[in-house]
Amino acid sequence: MPAQVLAWAGVGIVAATSTGILLAREWRWHLGLMAAQYLGAAVLASGHWPLGMAAALLVTGWMTIAALGMTLTALPSQIDPTERSWPQGRAFRLFMAGMIFVLAAGLTGRGQSSVAGIGAPAVAGSVLLAGIGFLQLGTSSQITRIIFGLLTVLAGFEVFYAAVEGSILVAGMLSVVILGLGLVGAYLLNASFPEDAA
Amino acid sequence: MSAPALWIAVPLVVGAMALLLSTERAAALVGGLTCLTLALIALVVPIDAALLFGPFSLKIGSTASLLGRSLVIPASEAPLLAMLFGLGAMWFFGAEAAGVAHRLVPVGMMITGLLIASLAVQPFLYAALLIEMAALAAVPLLAPQGKAPGRAVVKFLTYQTLGMPCILLAGWLLAGVETSPGDLVLTIQATVMLSLGFAFLLAIFPLGDWIPGLMEESHPYVTGFVLWLLPNTILVFGLSFLDSYAWLRASPEIVSGLRSLGLIMLVSGGIWSALERNLGRMMGHAAVAETGLIFLATSLATANGSDTIFPFFIPRGLGMALWALSLAVVHRENAALDFSTLKRIGSTHPWAGAGLVLASLSAAGFPLLAGFPPRIDVWNGLAHVSGSSALWFLLGLTGLMIGAVRQLALVVGASSEMPTFPQEDVLQRGMLAAGMLALVVLGLYPRAASFLIVRLPLMFEHLAR
Numbered sequence: 001m002p003a004q005v006l007a008w009a010g011v012g013i014v015a016a017t018s019t020g021i022l023l024a025r026e027w028r029w030h031l032g033l034m035a036a037q038y039l040g041a042a043v044l045a046s047g048h049w050p051l052g053m054a055a056a057l058l059v060t061g062w063m064t065i066a067a068l069g070m071t072l073t074a075l076p077s078q079i080d081p082t083e084r085s086w087p088q089g090r091a092f093r094l095f096m097a098g099m100i101f102v103l104a105a106g107l108t109g110r111g112q113s114s115v116a117g118i119g120a121p122a123v124a125g126s127v128l129l130a131g132i133g134f135l136q137l138g139t140s141s142q143i144t145r146i147i148f149g150l151l152t153v154l155a156g157f158e159v160f161y162a163a164v165e166g167s168i169l170v171a172g173m174l175s176v177v178i179l180g181l182g183l184v185g186a187y188l189l190n191a192s193f194p195e196d197a198a
Numbered sequence: 199m200s201a202p203a204l205w206i207a208v209p210l211v212v213g214a215m216a217l218l219l220s221t222e223r224a225a226a227l228v229g230g231l232t233c234l235t236l237a238l239i240a241l242v243v244p245i246d247a248a249l250l251f252g253p254f255s256l257k258i259g260s261t262a263s264l265l266g267r268s269l270v271i272p273a274s275e276a277p278l279l280a281m282l283f284g285l286g287a288m289w290f291f292g293a294e295a296a297g298v299a300h301r302l303v304p305v306g307m308m309i310t311g312l313l314i315a316s317l318a319v320q321p322f323l324y325a326a327l328l329i330e331m332a333a334l335a336a337v338p339l340l341a342p343q344g345k346a347p348g349r350a351v352v353k354f355l356t357y358q359t360l361g362m363p364c365i366l367l368a369g370w371l372l373a374g375v376e377t378s379p380g381d382l383v384l385t386i387q388a389t390v391m392l393s394l395g396f397a398f399l400l401a402i403f404p405l406g407d408w409i410p411g412l413m414e415e416s417h418p419y420v421t422g423f424v425l426w427l428l429p430n431t432i433l434v435f436g437l438s439f440l441d442s443y444a445w446l447r448a449s450p451e452i453v454s455g456l457r458s459l460g461l462i463m464l465v466s467g468g469i470w471s472a473l474e475r476n477l478g479r480m481m482g483h484a485a486v487a488e489t490g491l492i493f494l495a496t497s498l499a500t501a502n503g504s505d506t507i508f509p510f511f512i513p514r515g516l517g518m519a520l521w522a523l524s525l526a527v528v529h530r531e532n533a534a535l536d537f538s539t540l541k542r543i544g545s546t547h548p549w550a551g552a553g554l555v556l557a558s559l560s561a562a563g564f565p566l567l568a569g570f571p572p573r574i575d576v577w578n579g580l581a582h583v584s585g586s587s588a589l590w591f592l593l594g595l596t597g598l599m600i601g602a603v604r605q606l607a608l609v610v611g612a613s614s615e616m617p618t619f620p621q622e623d624v625l626q627r628g629m630l631a632a633g634m635l636a637l638v639v640l641g642l643y644p645r646a647a648s649f650l651i652v653r654l655p656l657m658f659e660h661l662a663r
Contacts, residue, residue, distance in 0.1 A: 137356060146352055150359050157363040164370050169265040173327040180334040181359065187338055188355075192346045 007047050007121035013040030014125050014159075018132040018152060019097045023090050030148055031069045035062055037129070041155040044125040045162040048118075053171050057158060060175040064151065064182030071186035072144065075193055093139070100131035118163040129156025143192060147185030154178055201245050201271035202262040205236060205279055206315045213307030222299040229290030229303035233310070237283035245273040269318040277653040278434065279314065282427075285515035286310055288633075289423050292519060295629040296419035296526035305339045306423055313431040322442070323369030325435050326362045329399065329428070333358035336424045340416045350411030357398045357405060364395030372443060379445065389452070392439065399432045400489055403462045410470070410482030418478050418529055422522025425485045426515055433492055434657075437507070440500055441658040447500050456497035457583075461590045463490025468597025472604070477528070477535040477554065480601050481521050484561045487598055488514055491576060494591070498579040499661055506575050507661075508654040512647045513568035513640060517560045520633035524553030527626050537608060544609040545618045551609035553630045558605050560637050562598035568640035 017037035021030055038061030046054035104127040111123035133152030136145055158174055212232045219225045243249055248257045262269045271279070290306065293299035309332045316328035337355055341347035371388035378384065396402065401409050412421050440446050467487025474480040488510070495506040525535065527550040532539050543551050556567065563573035573595065581588040622630070640646055655661065 141349070141352075143347070143352060146356060150356060153360065154363065157366075161363075161366060161370075165366075167267065169267045170324060170327070170366075172265060173324065173331070177327060177330050177334070177359075177362070180331060184334050184337045184355065187343075188341060188347050188352070191341050191343050 003047065004119075004121070006043060007119065007125075010040045010043030011121045011125045011128070013037070013043065014129055014155075015101070018129055019094075021148060021152065022093050022097055022132055022136060027072050027144055030144070031065055031072070034148060034151065035065050037152065037155060038062060038065070040125070041129065041159050044122055044159045047122060048163045049166060049171065053166075053168065054162075056171065056175055057162075060178050061151075061155070064179055067179075067182045067186050068144075068147065068189070071189050075189060093135075096135050096139075097132060100128060100135060103131055104128045115163065118160075122159055122163050126156040126160035129153070129159060131156075143185065143188050147181065147188075150181055151178065154181070199256075200259040200262040202269035202315070202318055204239065204258060205271060205283075206269065206311050206318065208232070208236065209307045209311035209314070213304045213311065216304040216307060219300070219303075222294045222297065225303040226290055226292075226294035226299035229293070229299070229307055230287045232307070233283045233287035233290055237280045237287060240276045240279035240283065245271060245276055247273070267324070268320040269315060270320050271314075271318045274653075274656040275317065277650045278317070278657060281511060281515075281650050281654070282310070282314070282430075285512070285519070286427070288515070289426070289519055292523045292629045292633070293419065295623075295626040296417075296523055297530060298417055298419050298526065301339065301342065301417075302420050302423060305335055306420075306427075309335050309339075309424075309427060313427060316431060317434060321369070322435070322438050323366060325438075326365035326369075326395070329432060329435065330358060330362040332428065332431075336428070339420045340412060340424065342417070348411065348415035350408040350415050353408035354412060357401065357408065361395045361398030364391050364398060368392035368395055372439075375445065376443070385445070389446075389449075393455075396432070396436055400429055400436070401486065402459055402489075403466055403486075406463070406486045409486055410474075410479040413478035413482035413485075414476055414535070418481065418525035418535070419522045421478075422481070422518050422525070425482070426518045429485075429489055430511060430514070433489075433496075437496065437658060437661055440496070441661045444660070447660060453497050453501045456493050456500065457580075457587060460490045460493030460495075460497060461587060461594070463487060463493065464594030465490075465590055465597070468594035468601075470597075471601035472597040474601065475537045477537070477540065477605070478525055480558070480605070481518075481525060484521075484558065484598060484601070485518065487594060488518075488561065490594070491573065494580065495572070495576050498576065498583070501583065502579075503661075504575075504579055505652075505655050506572065506579055508651050509572040509575065509644075511654070512651070513560065513572060513637075516568055516633065516636050516640065517557045520553050520630070520637060521557035521561070523626075523629060523633060524550040524557065527622055527630070528554075531621065537604075540608060541611070542618065544611065546621050548609075548620050549622045549627045549630045551605075553634055555602060555606045555609055556634050556637055558598070558602035560641070562602045563595050564599070564602070566638070566641045568637045568644075570641055571644040 014037055017033045020033040024030055038058050042054045042058035045057055104124050107127050108120045108124045112120045130153050133149050133156060136149030216225055216228050243258055245258050246260045248255045260270055260272050290303050293302045312328050312332040316325035319325055341351045368388055368391035371384060371391055374384050375388050397405055446452055464487045467483045467490060471480050471483040474483060492510050495510060498504050498506050528547050529535060560567035560569035563570050577588060577591055580591055
């Protein structure tokens, strides 16, 4: 029972943080919420993976956020002019997040019955993360948001995949991919600003 | 020594060390010679069999262990290694003439190592993770420091990243299909997930707009390298799925789906190529069309076991390398690569202009060039299956041919009012001439590469056999 409570707490964390990332406009908030989101994802993954592997997911996520954070701190603030053409209203984003919540609620029961032993929290958490990650990808053209969107989708995938695959090699390679994505994101952010502007 | 250590670790280590090289020539030579050596070893030294040198014997084992899983390069994959490293050597030698050796060789070697690892990892589903790592490594190549990354690079990163989870989930679903083959819902889910994964990875219509965009935004030679190596490896990975799962091969929907997708990609690539006004984007459209051609060949190979897939690989590698090098030579003086700014290309860059025309004609299946024999085989096969498909095939190639003729008009239509001297240097002329000669020789003697091509299907147990 305590494990279930912990798992649902993980769902609560990822629900709150992913929605927060969608609504927040300040990158500092994004970083903090992403870090908390990895905590939620690690809690959900720990239901199926040994604690060490789940901790590796958490540490990798935080290292990725740290790399992005260091890059963003060093860059001048700039608003991407193309961003103005995207739907920006908080009400709209909240509505879309609500749709993902409804989708997650609908899929949780079906996913639980389709995949033996996965558990409702892992299905709910993974659908929420992947759904809101796709929403971020679809509603922004800023590199920061796209990288956060991809990281969110991958976090959702990891939560689900942890329930069906326990290989250390896969977990290790997924960590390398997440860290690599963070580093590539940091590189792209750096490259998008001319050196004299930084 | 094990095969994975030789063909995976060596490129990774050499790639890392090549970062320390200071000159373009050194980088090109190190990358080219390493790849050439690895290709020759793959051709000459048998895997898993002892080679005797007097009192000494040399044996390259096929397997290496990594975190409880295996990396296996069996003897049947040696021709593929020889082909990939041989063509890789050509790309790296040409990088100096393109002026990007220092940028391409280190990362290119690492990408090659990662993609070979993706073909070797067991279970083969984990290849998706290694392909994603290779795609991540390619991003700095495509978006150099100091230049704002364009939308196409970001799309490339996004699609390659989204493809990976789809393939991994499809692998898990396919395992379920194997244990309960009658479960139709699971079968459909697995097929949809697999299709989605490969649609992202291979830029299948309508997700392929980043390819021409990338050719326009990034350096043509490094983009050409990525567009050659990544899709070819992913195609071999995709063929592994068809080879491993009998129900996929036996499904008429899969065969007709591959044929339809191939035709859509070929025809859309051909039409856009005919209408395009940027030389870089034109090559991108041709690359999309070439992937469509391989899909068509795969549909024929799956339906009737014909070996029409592998003859595409070497002409594609040669043609793309020549096309990309020609663009890179022109790109040094004309960054935009638009038709309107290249009206004097015939007098300023005659060698590069000739390379552009020959490479595009080969992509369009012009007789006596390397691209012709595999295309005529697929066209013939399609005509036996479906007459309308053969007509659509012709339409796609016609579009590519119009694009090639427009390039020819650009090259020969140069004004002669102001005489100019060719601006290519000796190295560039030599590399371009070698590429053009290779395309012609392979067109005149298609069996020149058969010592490799006929052995490539041995990688698979069921496909094209």
